Amino acid sequence: MxxxxxxxxxxxxxxxxxxxxxxxxxxxxxxxxxxxxxxxxxVVMENWTDWRRTGYPNIKPIPTPVAVWNGVPRSLFYPFNEVSSNPNIKQKATLLERVFWDTRP
Incomplete structure (x- = not known):
């Protein structure tokens, strides 16, 4: 410091x-x-992952008229080449869908 x-x-x-x-x-x-x-x-990804994992820091979503999504994104879309080459993956409908370990409210 x-x-x-x-x-x-x-x-x-x-x-x-x-x-x-x-x-x-x-x-x-x-x-x-x-x-x-x-x-x-x-370092965006680290803090975002900590928030999804722990719920901290206490992030408040931006209201819908300003933001694209009505909430803080919980995951990312799969890359196009992954979805097109892997038949076991279905693209997420929104960024608000959670990954399996994201269980916090």
Whole structure:
């Protein structure tokens, strides 16, 4: 943090506020994933997968008039060449279809 120009006082204050896990197991998981989200800012797939896996960070979908889908996408479409060459795969109807391990609400 200091190499990014953050002062030692700001580092100490941040660690005092966020440096210790507290609360229930769910609250601690949320704290960990939120910090991971901050650390991985710009790494879209990692944070998106964490959200689908844990439900954290608490993402709010954009309303339908603005967004294409009425919710946060839960999966990606299969590539065309995969669908056309593999008879066992059916293309998903929407990005809101879940993968098998995405069981969180």
């Amino acid at each position: 200091s190499s990014a120009g953050t002062t030692p006082a700001a580092i100490t204050a941040y660690l005092a506020a966020n440096g210790t896990l507290a609360g229930t197991q769910a609250a601690r998981l949320e704290q960990i994933i939120n910090q991971k989200y901050i650390a991985n800012f710009g």
